[in-house]
Amino acid sequence: MPLTEQQIERYSRHIILQQVGGAGQEKLLASRVLIVGAGGLGAPAALYLAAAGVGTIGLLDGDEVDLTNLQRQIIHHTDDVGRRKVDSAAEKMRAINPDVSVRTYDVWARAENLREIVKEYDFVIDGVDNFPGKFLINDACYFERIPFCHAGILQFEGQLMTVLPGRTSCYRCLFPSAPPPGAVPSCGQAGVLGVLPGVIGSLQATEAIKCLLGIGDLLTDTLLTYSALTMEFRKVRVSRNPDCALCGPNATITTLVDEGDVACDEKGCRC
């Protein structure tokens, strides 16, 4: 659909970029991105993708806003405490840009629902805080061949990698299976610098836009790690793993299954 005069003005700083232009902006408006997790990573990704004019943005999260979220989940405001996260986030995205159609899924990602949802989208952002959820996104996107960007954060450090399923290394190539539950202490013991997911979630949004536009080099077969304390970014090359149980030649994972509870079950945990 051709851009309206108001859209040409709104997106003028994109349109002026040679790699985007009017055609690129129209492409963004016709694109669909799913953000799984409306928390620390999902917040900046949702805000920037909405501002950028990604035409359809899906938000999936079964949680409600808690006071301890506000230190980093900047899409939620103080008055939103107690509201459903997807409603709180969708309201801000619509306020930033009425061009965007926001679809909300007030559920947890599970084996029985995720494939059906991801296949409606062109790109998926992994903004979940738990390992079963990360494996689920990786596997669902693999089976549906939807590109996605993984990210994780911890204290002062973050990591991300973009996956083109079946073509580049997947999350299971690096991490074959979820760590044992007992190995994961509660989030309250770990903490996270509030701005950290802002950095990493914004990088995920960057990857989404590049992938949708087909520009630049995606962060594939590479894990980017970031330390806020040393301000070091490192790229670690990660080849496809011939032992990968999902995308390797002798794959044993052939259907989507839950690896455990996707909601944190720590008492009082608000991760």
Place this chain on the structure above:
Amino acid sequence: MKLTVNGKEVGLDRSLLVRELLADRKVKMPEMVSVELNGRILRRSEFDTTALNDGDTVEFLYFMGGGRATHRTTD
């Protein structure tokens, strides 16, 4: 012998197994780490059988969720 561990040069008095290097580097929760040796992700069972050689490049890749704790070295 010298190794490169997560981009930094590390000197060792003797050859170590991967499992021993994890301890030497004070990785508290090795079950939260994947190890890439010279570009190949090792199977967990190889941690106890793979000896490191001079000039090897090792990457400890950490499981990271959201704001949840995992492991982490002290450095």
